Structure formats: structure tokens, C-alpha cells
Amino acid sequence: MVKMNLKEHDMFEPPEDFVKQANMNDPDIYQRAEEDFEGFWEKLAENVDWYNRWDNVLEWNPPYSKWFVGGRLNASYNCLDRHIEKRSDKIAILWEGETGDVQTYTYLELLDATSRFANALKGLGVKKGDIVSIYLPMIPEAVIAMLACARIGAPHSVVFSAFSADALAQRINDPASKYLITCDGYYRRGNVIEHKGKTDEGLDKAESIEKVVVVKHAGNDVTMQDGRDVWWHDIVESANISCEPEVMDSEDMLFLMYTSGTTGKPKGVVHTTGGYMVGTTVTANWVFDLKEDDIYWCTADVGWITGHSYIVYGPLSNGATVLMYEGAPDYPDKDKIWEIVEKHSVTIFYTAPTAVRMFMKWGSQWPGMHDLSTIRLIGSVGEPINPKAWLWYHETIGNGRCPLVDTWWQTETGMALLTPLPGITSLKPGSVTRPFPGVKVAVLDNAGNEVPRGEGGFLALLAPWPSMIRTVYKNEQRYLDTYWSKWGTGKYLSGDGARQDEDGYFWILGRVDDVIKVAGHRLGTMELESALVSHPSVAEAAVVGMSDEIKGEVIFCYVTPKLGAIESEELKDELSKYIVKMIGPIARPEGIIFADELPKTRSGKIMRRILKAIADGKEVGDITTLQNPEVVEILEKKVKEEVAH
Ligand code: WTA
Numbered sequence: 001m002v003k004m005n006l007k008e009h010d011m012f013e014p015p016e017d018f019v020k021q022a023n024m025n026d027p028d029i030y031q032r033a034e035e036d037f038e039g040f041w042e043k044l045a046e047n048v049d050w051y052n053r054w055d056n057v058l059e060w061n062p063p064y065s066k067w068f069v070g071g072r073l074n075a076s077y078n079c080l081d082r083h084i085e086k087r088s089d090k091i092a093i094l095w096e097g098e099t100g101d102v103q104t105y106t107y108l109e110l111l112d113a114t115s116r117f118a119n120a121l122k123g124l125g126v127k128k129g130d131i132v133s134i135y136l137p138m139i140p141e142a143v144i145a146m147l148a149c150a151r152i153g154a155p156h157s158v159v160f161s162a163f164s165a166d167a168l169a170q171r172i173n174d175p176a177s178k179y180l181i182t183c184d185g186y187y188r189r190g191n192v193i194e195h196k197g198k199t200d201e202g203l204d205k206a207e208s209i210e211k212v213v214v215v216k217h218a219g220n221d222v223t224m225q226d227g228r229d230v231w232w233h234d235i236v237e238s239a240n241i242s243c244e245p246e247v248m249d250s251e252d253m254l255f256l257m258y259t260s261g262t263t264g265k266p267k268g269v270v271h272t273t274g275g276y277m278v279g280t281t282v283t284a285n286w287v288f289d290l291k292e293d294d295i296y297w298c299t300a301d302v303g304w305i306t307g308h309s310y311i312v313y314g315p316l317s318n319g320a321t322v323l324m325y326e327g328a329p330d331y332p333d334k335d336k337i338w339e340i341v342e343k344h345s346v347t348i349f350y351t352a353p354t355a356v357r358m359f360m361k362w363g364s365q366w367p368g369m370h371d372l373s374t375i376r377l378i379g380s381v382g383e384p385i386n387p388k389a390w391l392w393y394h395e396t397i398g399n400g401r402c403p404l405v406d407t408w409w410q411t412e413t414g415m416a417l418l419t420p421l422p423g424i425t426s427l428k429p430g431s432v433t434r435p436f437p438g439v440k441v442a443v444l445d446n447a448g449n450e451v452p453r454g455e456g457g458f459l460a461l462l463a464p465w466p467s468m469i470r471t472v473y474k475n476e477q478r479y480l481d482t483y484w485s486k487w488g489t490g491k492y493l494s495g496d497g498a499r500q501d502e503d504g505y506f507w508i509l510g511r512v513d514d515v516i517k518v519a520g521h522r523l524g525t526m527e528l529e530s531a532l533v534s535h536p537s538v539a540e541a542a543v544v545g546m547s548d549e550i551k552g553e554v555i556f557c558y559v560t561p562k563l564g565a566i567e568s569e570e571l572k573d574e575l576s577k578y579i580v581k582m583i584g585p586i587a588r589p590e591g592i593i594f595a596d597e598l599p600k601t602r603s604g605k606i607m608r609r610i611l612k613a614i615a616d617g618k619e620v621g622d623i624t625t626l627q628n629p630e631v632v633e634i635l636e637k638k639v640k641e642e643v644a645h
Pocket of ligand 1: 259304305306380381382383384385406407408409410411412432494495496508510511517520521522
């Protein structure tokens, strides 16, 4: 294969030998999807196994969609049972711990473990429709727990393991879950993280929980509460190894996933079974080009949507071998990721731009220490990838010959919506290319009209897609207000800015609302602000995402202290710790400055746009509408000092 040295404005054509073997290499697919929207999705639904075929492909009463209406299926059946005949001894999960130990589960073993745990959950009283919270790190039991819930029709709600005790409590209290699955501890950079202790602290504020299942993973000492806490290994030991999957309606809830929005409270995104399974199964197959002998590695955490769709449901539904890694990318050294790629002959590698920029900063010598020649496709997700990082990734990790799929999507979309198809799409460094076939995307202005090519606007979806959010759990109004109120109920507001170039390629410009992506992690500025103002020394706070070369954005806080509070470095330190306690280490602020006043409009609204410009060291633009324009200069000076600090 010819190695190309791409430059920023070059196009990367899909290599011929890749095209030949690609799962999807027919360029007419776009046209066919266009001509017969429902027929297209109906055909794709045949990639999933159903107990009962659907009566209708789609019922669309904007903004409510139902897909494959009347169809019946089970997600865990699709990820496990249906592979047994052909793949019972194939490895489904290849797990590597931080200490280097490896655990594997074949499809048969994963089915058995899932069935046992599903029965154990039933034994605890879990019934179809009950919501089960899962608070587990990157260990195989996280996947087993999710699939076991799916098996018995109990929607799971996974909470990212690095979220704090308070954040856990909030995510348990909203759906009032009665069941929680956690572990004793896990390894991070050679230390044992005391996870059960943190869980207990959260449970002090979450009274709905009746039963807690604890995985013994790190072997650290824990306190088990009598009558409430049980060990995973104890309850599975006596559980039956066979568990009939529950026959679920296509529109039954598969899971809840809390995500940050533009208010202080995260929202529970509801995903249902049929459409989600169709969407993730097909995108995993076409976008990652999964083949029987691939070793597929998505470095996301199961606690986020990427882990749900592209570690668990999509790849396993395709019968793939999925690699999971417990630890940090730079421990014990900065070649850890590449050591794992070489050790397990990884063929598909999917990660976030922050990770790519970090690898780039560490230098090519680290990947250079290992044989990465097994890699045949690389992917990116979670934030915009700048052309420079794209080119480095393509050249250094993809050896200049692998297709790079930059996939745009959201917790709410369930599956990748803007993405190359690697056997068809010519790539442009930094662009997410075009919509997946059957997906209708546009860049709109404030009034809902399409903007001319080359101009920026709001990224919108103009038609439903199978794995779309169905509602916000117990908060219909928020569903309507957040996504469907800007232009009416037929046009979904994504919250991202975008631009289409002269070739129709899409370029994502980042969030245009109060959501920020810090190192690919989704956080709400309002959530951070409400954490800050709950501190006794804080009168008012405004949080913005400050641009960062590696992490995309970092958290920058403007704090007005209460009268009598002392503006000291100690207080800054305390506030930083406080925010971490309230949310988790991913929310640690990069900078905090004290501001006697925040820039406000005459009606008293804080102008975050100005605060962001100040944090980024940019021109603030027009400030004549402010009631207190004089604060801008004061803040600019303070930010300069803080950033230099
Ligand atoms: C951003 C993650 C640019 C975007 C799957 C979106 C991206 C938010 C890309 C959703 C990409 C995701 N290029 N930006 N390829 N993928 N985003 O819910 O701002 O954690 O709205 O889902 O991530 O974040 P979420």
C-alpha cells in the first residue's frame, strides 16, 4: 500500500484494498436511503434478531418517535445468545487490568456470567421495569451487569465511576432506584481507589436504595451493611446458569443515561430497545467495518454513552472481540496504550481528540516503541479534532494508510450520525464528513432556515433516527424545551455549532449552549455554578469553558464571594476541592478568580459570552449593553494574572 503524506487541505481517499473488503462500499447507499427512508431502516432492522417482527417501521408524531412498532426483541439476546452457535469460543471481552493481568470471556462464558447475574438480580427482587443503577469502573462486571439488566428488562442507569458521592446520589435520587451495583475498589496509577467508601458516602444521601451488590475487585477492606449489601460472588454462586431473556417491546426502555445540559441538574436521557439496537448494530458494522477476526478497542469509559453504544451494545451485537482496559494511559509509562495494542494485536482503535493531542504532545517515540502494524482503522469521538491532531493521528498511529473515522454524535443520538463510511468516504482532516445514510442533518440560522455553505450556524436534525432520545426521564417538558422549542417540533436542536463547506462536508464548531466538553467529558456550566454557589462563602458564580490546546476546553470560574469572606489563595483552593467533591475530579477548575461584580446586562443577566472571551484572552466585542462595562477591564487584568500563575 502506498503511504501518503497528507497535508491540511488534502483529501484522503479510501485505499483500494480497504474498499474491496469494506462491509459497506456501495456509494449508492446514500441515494437509496434518500429515496426510501423507511424502507432503508426497515432493511437494516434485519441485522437484529426479533421474536416478533414490527408492524410499522416508524410512527413520527413530532417530536415523539416510535420505531419498529410492535416488534419484540431482547438486547442481551442480540449481544450474546445469537452468537453461540457460531462463536461460542470466540473471545467477546478481552480485559486488561492496570496490573497487567488479563481476563477473557468467550461469548459462551459471557452468556453464562450474564445469565447467572441476571438470575441473582431477580433473586434480590429486581423486576422488569425496575431501574438499576450501576457504579462500576472499567471491569468486565460492568458489561455483565448491563447485559444482565437488559436480559431481565430492568433498565440500567450507569453512573461514571469517577463521579463523586454527591453526583452518584443525585443520579440515584432522580429515578429513585432501589438497586445499585458497585465494587470494593479499583486500580489507578498504582493506587487502589476506595470505591465502596465513596459509594457509601453517596448512599447516605440516597434513601431509595434497598440492595447493593458489591464486586470484589481490588480486595481492599470495605464495610458491608447488613441486610443491604451483598457480594456479587456470593449471589452468583447459587444462581442458575440459564435465564430466559425477557421478551421486550421495541419501545421498552433499555437504559437511562444522565447527561449534562444547560440547567443545574443532569437529565436522564431515555433510550429504548429496538431502534437503539438497530442504530448501534449497523453503525458499528459500517463505520468500524467490524470483521470476524478484529480486535476492537474503544478507549471510552462504560460510564458514558460512547461506552454504551460502542463498547457494549454495538460491537457485541456484531459478535466482535472487544478490548477493555482498566487503567490510565500513562502508567507506568507513556507507551502503555501502544504496549496494549501490540500485545493484543488491536486492529481497530477508537479514542477522543484529547487523548490524541496528549499522545502528540508526549511525542512519537512512545508509539514508535511498539509494533502498531495490526491497526487497520482508527476513530475519533467526543469533541472537535483539529486538523493538526487529525494528521498526527493518521500518520503516526494509522501509519498514513488507515481510514480515520471522525464520528459526531451525542448521548441523545445514541449512535454516530455524522461520520465517514470508511470504504466510501474521502476524508478531509478535521471534518466529520457527511451524515450516515438515512440521517438528515442541516446547518440552520436562528429562524430555522438553512445557512449558505461556508457559513456557521446551528447543527440540526431534520428527521427522526432509530436510536434517538425518546424523552427526558420524568421530565417531558425538559425534553420539549431543550431539543424541540427553537424551531418547532420537527427540527432537533443539537446544541452544536457547525459549518458545511463547498463540498457539503460538515465541520463541527463546538457547543453553542452552556454545555462544555472538558477532555471529552460532558459537563454543564450551570451544574458547576450551582455547585459553587452552594458553598457558604460564595454569593455568585459564573463558569465558562476556557479553550485549551490539549483538553479542548477547561473549566474557568468567576466567583463573587459573600460579604466578609476573605479573597485568598486558600479560599480558591477550598472552592476547587469543593467542586471536585460535589461532582468529581473531571470538574476540577483550571482557574478561579474573584470578581466583586460580574458583567451583566441591564436586566441583570450575566454575560457569559464576555466572560468566555476574557478567559480566552480574546477581544470581548461590544460591551455597550452592559450595566457595568467597567468590570471588563478589571477582570481582564485579573485573568491575565491568574493564567500566568
Ligand atoms: C461533541 C459523546 C466534534 C459535541 C458521543 C456533542 C463532537 C457532544 C464529536 C456530545 C465529533 C461528539 N466532533 N464534536 N466527532 N463527537 N462531539 O453526549 O459537542 O458526551 O454535542 O456524547 O460532544 O457529548 P456526549
